Amino acid sequence: MEAAPVSEHGAMTVMLRGSTTPLGRAVGERLVCRGHAVVNDDGGHSPVVGTANVVIVDLTVGDHDDLGRRGTSVTDRCERLVERLSAVEPSRVVVLSSAMVYGAHRTNPVPLTEDAVLRPDTEFVFARQLAAAEATIERWRTSGNDRRVAVLRPSVVAAAAGSSSLGRAVAHAGGRRVNADDPPMQFLHLSDLADAVVVAVETGFDGVANVAPDGWIAGDRLRSLAPARWRPPLPDRWAEVVSALGWRFQRGPIPPGLLTYVRSPWVVTSERLRDLGWVPTVTNEQAYVEGTDGAWWSTITPKRRQEIALGASVGAIVALVVAVIALVRRGRRGW
Numbered sequence: 001m002e003a004a005p006v007s008e009h010g011a012m013t014v015m016l017r018g019s020t021t022p023l024g025r026a027v028g029e030r031l032v033c034r035g036h037a038v039v040n041d042d043g044g045h046s047p048v049v050g051t052a053n054v055v056i057v058d059l060t061v062g063d064h065d066d067l068g069r070r071g072t073s074v075t076d077r078c079e080r081l082v083e084r085l086s087a088v089e090p091s092r093v094v095v096l097s098s099a100m101v102y103g104a105h106r107t108n109p110v111p112l113t114e115d116a117v118l119r120p121d122t123e124f125v126f127a128r129q130l131a132a133a134e135a136t137i138e139r140w141r142t143s144g145n146d147r148r149v150a151v152l153r154p155s156v157v158a159a160a161a162g163s164s165s166l167g168r169a170v171a172h173a174g175g176r177r178v179n180a181d182d183p184p185m186q187f188l189h190l191s192d193l194a195d196a197v198v199v200a201v202e203t204g205f206d207g208v209a210n211v212a213p214d215g216w217i218a219g220d221r222l223r224s225l226a227p228a229r230w231r232p233p234l235p236d237r238w239a240e241v242v243s244a245l246g247w248r249f250q251r252g253p254i255p256p257g258l259l260t261y262v263r264s265p266w267v268v269t270s271e272r273l274r275d276l277g278w279v280p281t282v283t284n285e286q287a288y289v290e291g292t293d294g295a296w297w298s299t300i301t302p303k304r305r306q307e308i309a310l311g312a313s314v315g316a317i318v319a320l321v322v323a324v325i326a327l328v329r330r331g332r333r334g335w
Contacts, residue, residue, distance in 0.1 A: 015041035018059030026194035044084050054090045055201050061133055062096045064126055064166050074129035082140050092148045094200045097134055099153045100127040104264040111269040114208045124257030150200040154211040158291025159190035169258055171292045182219025183265040186212045189282035199278040210268035213280045
């Protein structure tokens with residue numbers, strides 16, 4: 001994006017929630033470069049002098065990874081956000097949600113527009129709570145005068161240093177089904193999402209906007225792009241069992257309830273955001289390749305790696321002891 005501010009509202013004070021994440025840093029840097037003042041509001045206690053040109057940007061309600069690290073839920077974080085909005089009464093608000101709120105269904109139109117009914121998978125708590133959070137924020141918007149709220153619904157976010165666990169999960173599972181067609185999928189680069197947030201801030205957009213690159217990756221094309229893995233494609237029923245066990249032991253990144261999103265379409269169109277001036281610079285394929293370059297081992301914590309390594313060592317020792325006992329017994333029978 002250009003370095004000069006283009007906001008019709010002039011320079012603004014942006015209270016940024018989620019400023020320390022890769023996306024938050026990218027958004028903050030862009031806003032500062034464009035002449036806006038950025039205030040870290042992660043703690044929800046930043047002082048504000050006047051609210052005439054204050055914007056609150058919340059990147060935390062839809063941050064699956066940060067919610068997990070902090071042991072909180074979308075619902076709790078949304079309640080805190082609404083409390084903050086009521087206390088500050090900013091001129092505008094930008095909230096990051098997810099296109100997952102539409103749900104993945106065989107009957108979904110391709111692509112989905114913002115007018116589609118929200119039908120998140122009932123087993124995927126994160127998407128279900130996000131849909132409820134959007135409704136809560138909408139109630140706050142309509143309960144006051146001149147409240148402008150932009151809700152962004154990005155597709156799967158991918159980047160070399162900014163992919164979320166959900167992004168890695170969808171990328172990991174996509175194009176891996178047996179005797180079934182894989183649905184089209186979209187992958188949004190983190191830099192393009194950061195640009196979208198800035199556009200929403202500067203234009204004063206009020207409403208819901210999808211965020212995704214042009215088009216999508218067809219299922220057969222996704223198969224050809226998928227990096228080689230040791231695990232072969234599995235039928236859907238077996239995939240559910242293996243994925244549940246993998247998530248439990250961090251052997252694979254597929255959380256329960258997410259498999260629906262790699263079996264049915266939920267791709268979106270971003271024409272509404274493009275009409276505001278947003279232009280994606282990274283294609284679906286480029287974002288996918290960049291976000292899936294690493295192996296599963298690189299996506300887990302050092303502590304978990306140590307636990308897995310220790311478990312593998314113990315397993316190897318047990319296997320060796322069993323083998324020795326078997327040989328001894330066999331030898332005794334031959335005496």
